Amino acid sequence: MAKITLDNLAHSYLPAPKTEDDFALKELNHDWTDGEAYALLGASGCGKSTLLNIISGLLIPSQGRVLFDDKDVTTAPTADRNIAQVFQFPVVYDTMTVRENLAFPLKNRGMDAAEIKRLVQKVGAMIDMESQLDRKARGLTADAKQKISLGRGMVREDVNALLFDEPLTVIDPHMKWELRTQLKKLHSDFGHTMIYVTHDQTEALTFADKVVVMHDGRVVQIGTPQELFERPAHTFVGYFIGSPGMNLFDAEIDGTQAKIAGTTVDLGGAYVAAGKTQIGVRPEFIRLGSNGAGIPATIKRIEDVGRHRIVRLDVAGTEISAIAAEGEAVASDTNCITFAPEGVNVYVNDWRIAASGEGAS
Ligand SMILES: Nc1ncnc2c1ncn2[C@@H]1O[C@H](COP(=O)(O)OP(=O)(O)OP(=O)(O)O)[C@@H](O)[C@H]1O
Numbered sequence: 001m002a003k004i005t006l007d008n009l010a011h012s013y014l015p016a017p018k019t020e021d022d023f024a025l026k027e028l029n030h031d032w033t034d035g036e037a038y039a040l041l042g043a044s045g046c047g048k049s050t051l052l053n054i055i056s057g058l059l060i061p062s063q064g065r066v067l068f069d070d071k072d073v074t075t076a077p078t079a080d081r082n083i084a085q086v087f088q089f090p091v092v093y094d095t096m097t098v099r100e101n102l103a104f105p106l107k108n109r110g111m112d113a114a115e116i117k118r119l120v121q122k123v124g125a126m127i128d129m130e131s132q133l134d135r136k137a138r139g140l141t142a143d144a145k146q147k148i149s150l151g152r153g154m155v156r157e158d159v160n161a162l163l164f165d166e167p168l169t170v171i172d173p174h175m176k177w178e179l180r181t182q183l184k185k186l187h188s189d190f191g192h193t194m195i196y197v198t199h200d201q202t203e204a205l206t207f208a209d210k211v212v213v214m215h216d217g218r219v220v221q222i223g224t225p226q227e228l229f230e231r232p233a234h235t236f237v238g239y240f241i242g243s244p245g246m247n248l249f250d251a252e253i254d255g256t257q258a259k260i261a262g263t264t265v266d267l268g269g270a271y272v273a274a275g276k277t278q279i280g281v282r283p284e285f286i287r288l289g290s291n292g293a294g295i296p297a298t299i300k301r302i303e304d305v306g307r308h309r310i311v312r313l314d315v316a317g318t319e320i321s322a323i324a325a326e327g328e329a330v331a332s333d334t335n336c337i338t339f340a341p342e343g344v345n346v347y348v349n350d351w352r353i354a355a356s357g358e359g360a361s
Helices: 048-056 098-108 113-126 142-154 173-190 201-207 225-230 235-240
Strands: 004-011 025-032 037-041 063-068 083-086 161-165 194-198 210-215 218-223 247-250 252-260 263-271 277-281 286-289 298-304 308-315 318-325 336-339 344-348 351-353
Touching: 004 048, 025 048, 025 063, 025 218, 037 048, 037 201, 048 083, 048 161, 048 194, 083 142, 098 113, 098 142, 113 142, 142 161, 142 173, 173 194, 173 201, 194 201, 210 225, 210 235, 218 225, 218 235, 235 247, 235 277, 247 318, 252 277, 263 344, 286 318
Parallel strands: 037 194, 037 210, 083 161, 161 194
Antiparallel strands: 004 025, 004 063, 210 218, 247 277, 252 263, 277 344, 286 336, 298 308, 308 318, 344 351
C-alpha cells in the first residue's frame, strides 16, 4: 500500500489556461494517508474523474506532481503504478469462467497455483459467487458481472491503491449495501489505500474513513463523516451532505450576535465577519417555538419520512427545514425558531469561519 501525495496539482483541458476558471481541477496539495479509505464525493462535473484519472495515470496533469510513497509517478503509465481499478460498468472476459476472470491479475503476475486458488476462493466468497466459480461469465447479469469486476479489483493484496469509479451503479440496491459492507471489511482486514468515486452521499459516508468533497473543480473539505456533518467547511458541504441539507440564513454579525430576519440571535461565540455573511444550521439543530421568542417562522407543511418528520417552514420568504424526532410533538401554533448553539456555523463568502478562540476547523 502507498501514501499518495498530490503536490501543487491542477489540471486544465485547455492548451493555454489563463484564469482559475479554465481549470477542471483547481490547485490541490494533500497527502492521502497509507491504508486509509477515501471517498471522492461531488455532483456531476465537479472534477472527480479528472482527479481519479490523474492518480491512475490515464491523464497527465497540466501542473504539479503525484507521488506514491514519495516516488514521482506523474508521467508513469497506469501499468507501472501497481494499482487495481474498478469502473462503473463491468469489464469481464465472457469466454472465461468466473474463476479464470478472478485469477487473471494473479496469473499475470506469475503467482503460484495454490496461492491463486486460495485467493480466488476467498474473493469468490466475498462477492457471494462461490457456487458459480466454474461457469462461464457469458450470460451472467450485469449485476453479477460487476461483482466479478469488483472481485478482480480486490483479489491482489499487494497493490499500491485500489481505485473505484462509481462501481455500484449497476448493482441492485440490496446487493449495494452488501458489497459496500464487504469493501469496508476488506479494507479493515487488509488496510488497502482505497479511493472510491461517487456522487452518492450514503455510499461515501458509509464506505470512507475520510470523505473528499469536491465542488466546481475544487476540494472544499476532507474530513470524517462526523466532521462534515458538524463543521461543514463550505456551504456546499452543508447543502450536499445531510437530508435535508443545512439551512442557510443571511445575517449581519456583530461580535457574539447575529441579526437574522430582523431578530437578534446569540451565536455562542465571537466572530469577525466581513463579506457575504450567512449562518448555517442543520435541520437537526433547529428548535420550534410557540411563544414568539425567536426568529419568526410559519409552518408550510410536514413530511413524515418514517423515522422522523421534516418540518418545512417559511422564514422571511425563504423555505427552511427542521427535523422533529420520532415522538416529538410539532405544535400547530409554532411561530418561531431558535438554534441549538452547538449546531451554529458562520460562513463568509461561503467558507466557514471560526469563532475567536476556537481551534482550527
Ligand atoms: N476530456 C475532456 N476534455 C475537456 N473537458 C473535459 C474533459 N473531461 C472532463 N472535462 C470537463 O472537466 C470538468 C470536470 O469533469 P469530470 O469528468 O472530472 O467531473 P466528474 O465529477 O467526474 O463528473 P461525472 O460524475 O459526471 O463523471 C467538467 O466541466 C467536464 O466537462
